[in-house]
Amino acid sequence: MARNDTNVCKLCRREGVKLFLKGQRCFSEKCAVNRRNYPPGQHVRPKKGTDYGTQLREKQKCKRIYGVLERQFQHYFDIAKRQKGNTGENLLILMERRLDNVLLSLGLAFSRFDARQMVAHGHIQVNGRRLDIPSYLVRAGDDIAVTGKEKVTKKAGDAIEMNKGRPLPTWLEATPADHKGRVIQLPKREDVSVELNEQLIVELCSK
DSSP: OOOOOSOHHHHHHHHTSOOOOSGGGGGSTTOHHHHOOSOSSSOOOOOOOOHHHHHHHHHHHHHHHHTOOHHHHHHHHHHHHHSSSOHHHHHHHHHHTBHHHHHHHTTOSSSHHHHHHHHHTTOEEETTEEOOOTTOBOOTTOEEEEOSSHHHHHHHHHHHHHTTTSOOOTTEEEEGGGTEEEEOSOOOGGGOOSOOOHHHHHHHHTO
16 A cells, blocks of 8 residues: 655645644644744745745645655546536545545544554444444445544544644544544535645646
8 A cells, every 4th residue: 555654744745734744733832833943954045936936835735745656646636526516625525535544533533644644554434343444434324433443543542632622623423432524525625724725736637
């Protein structure tokens, strides 16, 4: 399974914004964006920005927030383009429906990487069946639960405690005591909390 092994704090610094890839650390004083608010690597005089560069940065930001690589991202874009409605909105909704993202939104994981690992290791059930595909797209009515050894459920409980107080998306329903959640309905564009300009992504990918 392909994955990006780059230091995630460097990814946030490259984009100049918090992508919330390190869980609780992103909310602490140790956050790299707070401490070193400049791109990683050798420091040179910044170049004049271009339209292509702005579009590329927005696309890279989207890929890094949701933890997908180029080939998979292009696959999502092709699906979004074939669907009815706005292609950019369709793309973000597809990303939101990923199982690892839903786990994180339900507060059952510390970070997106943690959620992806829980799914890949077979600790998640969807509608009572074990599922180990982080890219699985949830549907309305899907029931999601953390299962496995006490160590796994305790970790999910700690994540719930850490995420307490954070707003739950309106399209999801959580049962923290049982380490469960439910997809009430499919998300809409206004349910996407990440700050992205999807139109710039569509302009780049349509070239």
